[in-house]
Amino acid sequence: MAAKKAFWADVATVSTLQGDAAAGEAGFGMCLGCHNGANMNMGGVIPPNLDHAGTIYDKNYLVALIKDPAMASNVDHKYADTMMHPMGSIKSMLSDNQQIADVVAYILENKAGEITPKEAYAEACMRCHAVRYGKITQLGDTPAFKYEKDELAHKIKVLEEQDMVKAYMGKLPPDLSMMIRARGAHFMETFIENPQGQLPGTSMPRVGLNHEGYEKVKTYLTEVGDPSKAKREAIGPIVLGFFFIFTLLAFLWKKSQWRDLH
DSSP: OHHHHHHHHHHHHHHTSOOOHHHHHHHHHHHTTTSSSOOOOBTTBOOOOOTTHHHHBOHHHHHHHHHOHHHHTTOGGGOSSGGGSTTTTHHHHSOSHHHHHHHHHHHHHHSOSOOOHHHHHHHHTTTTOOBGGGTEETTEEOOOOSSHHHHHHHHHHHHHHHHHHHHHHSSOOOOOTTHHHHHOHHHHHHHHHOHHHHSTTOOOOOOOBOHHHHHHHHHHHHHHHOTTHHHHHHHHHHHHHHHHHHHHHHHHHHHHHSGGGO
């Protein structure tokens, strides 16, 4: 506990440094060796794309992730030495606090911009969690196949990827198609940012999303799990308006019918 407090205090200190985005570009270049969209499993999972990392992730989390990925993700309990984390080597490549501040400044300035809910989900969650109702696996969107043999070959690749994720995580992370409807938005929000608080010892890492990133992910999972919600919400005011007008007309009709009886 003391080590974590010291770690996050150090992270807060680094976050106050003025980062130089231009100087951080070279440091960020080292990240592209893994985070390059090649969909290659490294150490148990596919490294996520960082195309919108500056938009969806919290600044302090980005600093912490470079300083010590296992500590930042709150999965240090899995490792006797956090250097054994699949991303642990970044600690030795970017160890200077100013260098870290520069890389984070580069990410916030150059790896940001508009992002769709589906893109936010893909960058933050897809490497572990499938969404069958959205036709998404750990390898990304499931393509349309002309031949059954090609479809079967793809399914084999997905199963192989899932086996590697299962070996790394201890069990295959659940499909999230119905998660927000089954558990609710509050559960999802608290679990994403503090999995250990609800499942002590879990391999699920803290995701480190900022408010915008979380809202985008929530929007996507809501759209997938309850695709008719938007239509229901659009019809609601119309139905209420109909009953209001009908009630008013009924009242006026009654008043006209009873007018000569009083």
